[in-house]
Amino acid sequence: MTTEHRQAPEAPLVPLHCLRHAEPGPPRLAALPTGTPVWLCTRHADVRQVLTDPRIGRAPLYAPDAPPITVIPNILDDPDSMLNSDGPEHQRVRRTVQRAFTPRAIGRWRPWVAAAVEELIDRLEDAGSPAEIIGSYSRPLPVAVISRLMDLDGLDLERLGHWSDHALSATAYSAEEIATAMREFGQFGYQLVTARRKEPGDDLVSSLVRAADQTGGVTEEQLTSLVCGLVVAGHETTMTTLGNALVYLLGEDRTAWQRIGADPEAVTLATEQILRTIPLxxxxxxxxxxxxxxxxxxxxxxxxxxxxxxxxxxxxxxxxPAVYPAGTADLFAPVGTPSLTFGAGPHHCLGAWLARMELELALHTLARRLPGLRLAEPVEAIRWRQGLLTRSPLALEVAW
Structure with a gap:
């Protein structure tokens, strides 16, 4: 489903859980790839302030006097999207979707997410060991969930992967290639919104259309952008996090893998620590x-x-360390202070609870059914998706 991006003939990339991160300290001046000066904030309290202070926003990044922030724009640089609006405008659009993503609403989806997990593991076992687990598990799971949520039966996985890769491209594609893919993706989203308005159902897109029509003030372009954004976010971030979590758990922490399969409460704690410590x-x-x-x-x-x-x-x-003194020493320690993985404030990720549920079910069920699962290749041999804002394995060989 995902394009195999070019690999530089350099030393192998290290897994994301092994990356060195910036040492927290006072805000300091750096520069974006465009050359634009940027104040880099690294301490927990400072980052939280940036994300919650009404004097600091997303919309000003796209004001007429704004300096360039990206070399090649992608889906995140749409000035008319919900992501890039602030204040009442942002809240008006956000209200059309946030009720669908409350913990209570997501709890009702748990049985069919669990069924999708079990079905994929059935197929994995039937195919036999060894196996490639990205294409057979971590990639199709979030696609199955977002397809069910939006009633997208028959969604072309290759097409979705093509759009997603271009939507989150950093250096992998040219501006023309990204623009072409985003036009196609936008047409898909618009046709989906139009179809649900004519024949509404019980899916998320239908509920978004109804809420937008009832609320008013949400343009067709904003609604289409919202649908496309949910499709990308609903599959890309979970796929990436799950793939990188498997690299860590199957390659370095075998005892944790056993405990995750045996104890549903332990996987809840482990999921929070994985989300906190492994970047996208x-x-x-x-x-x-x-x-x-x-x-x-x-x-x-x-x-x-x-x-x-x-x-x-x-x-x-x-x-x-001022907030998380234990570092990454204990995968099953309560996080305490909430991490900032899903952001904070008005732009806090709407899909945070859905992502948590998918990861918990995916890790617990897989570890329970395949407690002997292990990597079948050295970490140094892993090929990575590169040139995107996210990085995850292109493929991951496992055995049991």
């Missing part, structure tokens, strides 16, 4: 969650001028 991508593709100041603001004792670009490094913040 490399720091060189993105220094953090970008924002821009609307006014002069003090962050961590440093005065940041109005109109400045700020990067909230959630990876560094999630390792801040």
């Amino acid at each position: 991508g490399d720091a060189d593709t993105s220094p953090g969650l970008l924002r821009r100041t609307l006014a002069e603001v003090e962050i961590g004792g440093v005065t940041i001028p109005a109109g400045a670009v700020v990067a909230a490094d959630a990876t560094a913040a999630n390792h801040d």
